[in-house]
Amino acid sequence: MRIHPALSFLAAVLALVAPAVAAPAAEKPDPAADAKAFQDFFRKKFPQVKFEDFVNGPYSMNEDMRKQWEEKEQFPPYEFALEAGKEMFEKPFKNGKTYADCFANGGIGIRQTYPYFDDKEGKVVTLELALNRCREANGEAPYSYVKDEMAALTAYMAYTSRGKPFDIKIPDDPRALEAYERGKEYFYTRRGQLNFSCASCHVQNPGERIRAEILAPALGILNAMPIYRSEWSGMGTISRRFTTCNSQIRGVPLEPQSEEYRDLEYYLSYVSNGLPISGPGARP
Amino acid sequence: MTASLGCSAEQLATRRLILKGVAAVTLIGLGHAAFGAAPAFAANDPYPEDAFRLKGAAEAIKALYGREHEPSDKIKLDAPEIAENGGVVPIALTTTLPDVTSISFVVSENPNALAASYKIPEGTVPAVANRLKMAKTSNVIALVESGGKLYSATKEVKVTVGGCGG
Amino acid sequence: MASSIRVRAIQNGDVTDVQTLIQHPMDTGLIKDAKGELIPAHFIQQLTFEHNGKTVFLADWGTAVSKDPYVKFAFKGGAKGDDLKVSWVDNKGATDSLTAKIQ
Known part of the structure; x- marks a missing residue:
């Protein structure tokens, strides 16, 4: 019963993809139509969930868990990371410049515009990547993408964007469309020993338990990043989330910020356009 | 940095x-x-080292209070049905019992059952919320010392992801 | 380094609502690190709240209190602008304290 609409959704997606494969010249990808179909699918599957609430992941789907989350949010576990991130963000590099010099609007309230397609480079640039590039351009060593420092910095930047809707742009550039399409393909491709795609869990089965955990909906999943996960006893970035997902399905994770992951983030952020940034978040 | x-x-x-x-x-x-070096301060309220070190719930309660407890419907124990993660289980208590002097939480199935004990001086509201670790599915026993007697409320919390991990 | 203690003390009618979050590993002594070595127990044993020199709340904690512990309580007799002193001591004898204003 539950799987049925998911299947029909997948069929719709395949229908979009298939002609492109069969006859490359036939149809231009239509991200706007994708995003609408994606969002409509979740609205229809969870009519009781308010649209903005999808950014709250499993807490939008389970009452008992929501209560535990609301209690946590009274004094959230990401509080320390957030403060550390603010401090780090404001502290000048050795050369006297700061992160603010690398970003539009001094880096404040801009998280919702990442990732973006860089037309000079011809590739997707995520916030995590931009932060490390900023460090390197100023003579500082880059941070690990999966450790505390990067999570703290992105936590602060997300915090300054809270409430601002995701505003991911796909310019009319064949390379941008290709990046988007590659991200979409990665999302729906099965892999790992469990032979799961991202969509197997986060489109077909959100709200259901997989062993002990309640699966989050793909819609809005990146809006809450980075997250403090009780399971990790600490913070995690989008990079950490992607690599963990791949490990959990017993696949081999890619390098954080590899092109595939950047394209995936591009696709997944784009289809959540319109939903507010809620990060940093707290998750089980 | x-x-x-x-x-x-x-x-x-x-x-x-x-x-x-x-x-x-x-x-x-x-x-x-x-580990036993007692903290220098709070001489009036020594840390109940022994009670925290005992394994079972009954022994820990006996060491802490030295008396039996009886269930009371005047204690409201708020704990989840299923803990989202055993490492962080929100547990709260309020009570309408009079003259409360202490509130304690015991997790029966933990390696050491006594989790936390709170002194409630006069003028402090007899209510507390905290976050505890639970190794597995277990009864949580909340104890309230009121007017020299010991009352309790018990609730089972199911734990699917244990709180003894990383 | 900033204090390990975060406090929110808010006057609400005749009671002061107090919430605290403390940065502390609260290691149980039962967990091994990545190298397979047991991480020794390291946890806060006592946490004290004082208002006008009087203890208004005292917590005795074991290892079963969550990492970065949180506690919430309320007391009578406080007023906006009053000092509330929070201090803790752990099983290794380390301590920290902070004085916050009731808001």
Whole structure:
């Protein structure tokens, strides 16, 4: 019963993809139509969930868990990371410049515009990547993408964007469309020993338990990043989330910020356009 | 920069040093005494070391209060049906019992059952919320000392992801 | 380094609502690190709240209190602008304290 609409959704997606494969010249990808179909699918599957609430992941789907989350949010576990991130963000590099010099609007309230397609480079640039590039351009060593420092910095930047809707742009550039399409393909491709795609869990089965955990909906999943996960006893970035997902399905994770992951983030952020940034978040 | 954040290499190194120290102490037969150094302050309210070290719920309660407890419907114990993660289980208590002097939480199935004990001086509201670790599915026993008597409320919390991990 | 203690003390009618979050590993002594070595127990044992020199709340904690512990309580007799002193001591004898204003 539950799987049925998911299947029909997948069929719709395949229908979009298939002609492109069969006859490359036939149809231009239509991200706007994708995003609408994606969002409509979740609205229809969870009519009781308010649209903005999808950014709250499993807490939008389970009452008992929501209560535990609301209690946590009274004094959230990401509080320390957030403060550390603010401090780090404001502290000048050795050369006297700061992160603010690398970003539009001094880096404040801009998280919702990442990732973006860089037309000079011809590739997707995520916030995590931009932060490390900023460090390197100023003579500082880059941070690990999966450790505390990067999570703290992105936590602060997300915090300054809270409430601002995701505003991911796909310019009319064949390379941008290709990046988007590659991200979409990665999302729906099965892999790992469990032979799961991202969509197997986060489109077909959100709200259901997989062993002990309640699966989050793909819609809005990146809006809450980075997250403090009780399971990790600490913070995690989008990079950490992607690599963990791949490990959990017993696949081999890619390098954080590899092109595939950047394209995936591009696709997944784009289809959540319109939903507010809620990060940093707290998750089980 | 790195030093200001959570799990630094420095911290890990410190942990290892301390571990060595403990091993040495154990060899000369002092055992847990290395951890037993009572805090210098709060002389009026000594830390109930023994009660925290006991395994079972009944023993811990006896060591802490030295008396039996009886169930009371005047205690409201708020705990989840299923803990989202055993490492962080929100547990709260309110009570309408009079003259409350202490509130304690015992997790029956934890390696050491007593989790937390709170002194409630006069003028403090007899209510507390905290977050506890639970190793597995267990009864949580909340104890309220009121007018010299000991009352309790019990609730089972299911734990699917245990709180003894990383 | 900032204090390990975060406090929110808010006057609400005749009671002061107090919430605290403390940065502390609260290691149980039962977990091994990545190298397979046991991480020794390291946890806060006592946490005290004082208002006008009087203890208004005292917590005795074991290892089963969550990492970065949180506690919430309320007391009578406080007023906006009053000092509330929070202090803790752990099983290794380390301490920290902070004085916050009731808001």
